[in-house]
Amino acid sequence: MSERRTATIVGGGLAGLSAASSLAQAGWRVLVLERAAEFGEVGAGLAITGNGMAALDALGVAAHVRSAGYETFAAGTRDRRGRWLLRIPPVGTDGAAAVNRVCGVHRQRLHAVLLAAAGECDLLTGARVIDVQAGVPSGMPASVTWSDGAGLHTRTSDLLVAADGARSTARGLLFPRAGVALQYSGWTSWRAVVDDDRITSAGFAVWWGPSAEFGAVRISDSQVYWYGYFRHPAGQAFADELAAATEQFAGWAPEVSATVAATSATKLLRHDVHHLPGGLPTFVCGRTVLIGDAAHAMLPTMGQGANTSLEDGVCVGRLIAQPVDAGMPLPDALAAFDSARRPRCRQIARRSLLTARFGAHVPGGLPQVLRNAAIRAIPAGPAVAAGAAVLRWTAPARGPDTDRPSSGRLVP
Numbered sequence: 544m545s546e547r548r549t550a551t552i553v554g555g556g557l558a559g560l561s562a563a564s565s566l567a568q569a570g571w572r573v574l575v576l577e578r579a580a581e582f583g584e585v586g587a588g589l590a591i592t593g594n595g596m597a598a599l600d601a602l603g604v605a606a607h608v609r610s611a612g613y614e615t616f617a618a619g620t621r622d623r624r625g626r627w628l629l630r631i632p633p634v635g636t637d638g639a640a641a642v643n644r645v646c647g648v649h650r651q652r653l654h655a656v657l658l659a660a661a662g663e664c665d666l667l668t669g670a671r672v673i674d675v676q677a678g679v680p681s682g683m684p685a686s687v688t689w690s691d692g693a694g695l696h697t698r699t700s701d702l703l704v705a706a707d708g709a710r711s712t713a714r715g716l717l718f719p720r721a722g723v724a725l726q727y728s729g730w731t732s733w734r735a736v737v738d739d740d741r742i743t744s745a746g747f748a749v750w751w752g753p754s755a756e757f758g759a760v761r762i763s764d765s766q767v768y769w770y771g772y773f774r775h776p777a778g779q780a781f782a783d784e785l786a787a788a789t790e791q792f793a794g795w796a797p798e799v800s801a802t803v804a805a806t807s808a809t810k811l812l813r814h815d816v817h818h819l820p821g822g823l824p825t826f827v828c829g830r831t832v833l834i835g836d837a838a839h840a841m842l843p844t845m846g847q848g849a850n851t852s853l854e855d856g857v858c859v860g861r862l863i864a865q866p867v868d869a870g871m872p873l874p875d876a877l878a879a880f881d882s883a884r885r886p887r888c889r890q891i892a893r894r895s896l897l898t899a900r901f902g903a904h905v906p907g908g909l910p911q912v913l914r915n916a917a918i919r920a921i922p923a924g925p926a927v928a929a930g931a932a933v934l935r936w937t938a939p940a941r942g943p944d945t946d947r948p949s950s951g952r953l954v955p
């Protein structure tokens with residue numbers, strides 16, 4: 544058997560770990576470099592939609608994630624007082640069933656499942672990548688340089704995967720043009736997990752109010768994850784974040800106020816939302832492929848950043864590693880990855896922006912009234928059908944003979 548091919552992954556978030564698993568499934572030797580002292584996730588919860596579950600299924604971990612999370616469904620969107628704007632038919636009543644399904648899960652539990660699945664890879668923490676050389680697809684290997692407590696290290700590999708998040712160092716080095724710079728969206732988001740059973744378990748619910756959105760989904764029998772997205776200048780903290788959240792959502796539906804009231808100040812996070820509104824000209828540079836937020840940081844208004852990151856990870860194994868092992872030239876495999884991933888992610892990023900413009904970004908007063916009236920006039924069917932194109936994603940087929948064992952280890 545020929546020598547195993549190698550891949551280095553920059554970043555051990557959801558995108559990086561799913562790519563690690565799918566490359567290991569293909570039999571590649573994988574090194575994951577994570578700058579944090581420990582692998583883990585900052586953040587609260589996530590709603591994994593059908594496409595994300597399909598990706599997790601392809602990685603062989605969907606059942607683990609289901610049992611770590613809470614299976615429910617997308618209920619629809621309400622106005623801030625709780626009146627329905629768009630009600631999605633409940634699961635099982637029509638063809639919307641598969642599209643509706645979501646699994647609410649704590650990010651740390653999802654991350655832990657993916658970390659276990661990548662256990663065959665070499666996993667290095669405290670490794671901050673400071674330089675990347677993209678390599679030449681039919682020639683020079685890619686190279687990555689990182690620093691840790693012991694100094695600088697460089698490694699070359701057949702494939703480099705940049706999964707280092709929205710503020711990607713790799714993207715900055717590979718695409719230095721200002722046109723692909725990350726931008727502050729003008730919006731920020733509180734996130735928290737509350738130990739509470741007051742929020743109904745009847746689905747993932749979203750409320751739209753003046754220049755704001757609130758969403759909540761159950762992530763276990765006893766926990767609810769909520770986010771509160773609103774307009775705010777970049778980098779400006781409140782003296783008391785919980786008091787500010789309480790004020791922001793005062794007068795909203797009773798479930799919203801009750802959920803904010805049940806939040807502990809120490810568990811409330813807030814992150815400014817950045818995105819790549821212009822998109823990247825390509826997800827591929829030399830022997831390097833960009834995935835996750837590094838490639839397509841998008842607004843969270845369709846809840847697709849993590850879901851598409853999981854898809855990307857699967858596609859690294861199935862559209863690059865497996866075809867290359869089967870004899871496809873690497874440049875062709877990289878081009879196939881770019882053609883499959885970039886248009887889809889670009890379209891979802893654009894739809895997220897559009898959803899924001901008709902949803903969370905609509906200001907108060909007359910615009911709210913007109914928007915609400917317009918949405919109520921639209922039957923749910925076409926709106927659900929429009930979302931189905933995003934959510935009914937299936938992973939590229941797995942090639943034969945890809946269950947080769949690999950001999951990874953956890954690097955302390």
Ligand SMILES: Cc1cc2nc3c(=O)[nH]c(=O)nc-3n(C[C@H](O)[C@H](O)[C@H](O)COP(=O)(O)OP(=O)(O)OC[C@H]3O[C@@H](n4cnc5c(N)ncnc54)[C@H](O)[C@@H]3O)c2cc1C
Pocket residue numbers: 553554555556557558559576577578579588589590591670671672673706707708709711712732733734770814815816834835836837843845846847848849850851852
């Ligand atoms: C408020 C909010 C709500 C959201 N809700 C949802 C949702 O419901 N559903 C959904 O699908 N998405 C959601 N998202 C988006 C989702 O969180 C992201 O798209 C997803 O986590 C991106 O994963 P990633 O692995 O690409 O990046 P990250 O999670 O940022 O991981 C990048 C990793 O790379 C590491 N790293 C960075 N630089 C270096 C370096 N130089 N060297 C080594 N390592 C490095 C980091 O430490 C990190 O571990 C939301 C986002 C926000 C802001």
